[in-house]
Amino acid sequence: MKVMKKEFWIPSLLHFFVDFFSVYVVVSFKSLTISPEGLALLTIGYDALAFLPQPVLGAIFEKNKNLKYLGAIGCLFVMLGALIPEAITAIILLGLGNALFHVCDGTVILEKSKKAAPLGVFISFGSLGLGLALSFANSYMFFILLGLFVLLTVFSCFLRYEKIDFLFVPEKGKEKSLLIPLIFIVLGVFLRGFFGPYNNNTWTSSATYPALLTAIAVFIGKFSGGFVLDFIGGLPLILVSGVLSFVCVFFPSLAFVSLLGVVGVNLLMALTMEFVRRAMPRHLGFGFGLLAAFLFVGYIFGFSLKSLLPFQSYLAPILIVVNTATLLYCSWALKKEARMDFFPRKEQTNEHS
């Protein structure tokens, strides 16, 4: 069976456009006559609106049969936000549109994907949009991409997910949400959010387009993480990612090694989504929202700590070890409950057609 279908590629590409336009507009506020404090508040306001409502939106919409249309409405909000020249209205539209799109299309992917690869692919394209928006500003590019965004959004409304012969539903006796593993999964996501800003990467000061290079590394990690998980299984993936990110964190001046560490950390994205759908199989939208909300909290924590206190070089390696340990615990807890194996089996998913 083909792992990646157009029903998974289209939301992934839409994710690229949603994140691109959201970040492009927020960055473009720099050209307006807004004070640095106002600009910072707008940026944080956008991020808060985009990430924090996701658990609530997930809980509200997860059982909805029209998720693809709701996702398209989210895209429409982002398009309007990208075109409206008033900053606060634009931020509200971009933030809420972004949140609605992520939860709705993320839930569809979690429900309809048999393998882990589409989970990683869906998440990965957002980082590419973000990197592009942070690195280039060009009105031709803006309007060409906006046209493609409109076309793809319309196309997404005609996707027929019911054609996919798979629906993620829990087996009997495995419907209950597992609270302790969930707490550890959320802690893992929090730590991954923290590593983003809390690093001492000195290579970025001499590199051309450091944001784009970092975004490409994030993209490679997230994109390949699901395929690697399907191929070698959860336990080896956690160990590979842990070793890679732990070793590379000690070379912040070497661009390639540092970026390899970024790839290592982001390999875990698909695994985290796979964990959450197995730990909370009846509430996929809420579970997806939980990950997004705490990724943002972790990011703000890392950013605050780095901005306010001198950088502590020992903190990131210690937290990478903690992150690896929490994910190893989750892997063990899910295996104990017979919800996921350490290594891939031919048919290990809780699939029901």
Added chain:
Amino acid sequence: MNTLDVAPTVMLLPYVFIGAIVLAVVGVVAGIVIIIKKRKNK
């Protein structure tokens, strides 16, 4: 570090962090309440 040297935006960050945690927890609690209410309505 002399706090007077720190830009006002940076000084706001701890409050932003606390605000983000509070809002995230509120979101989680609200989500759980919505799920429980939906289950009761079935």
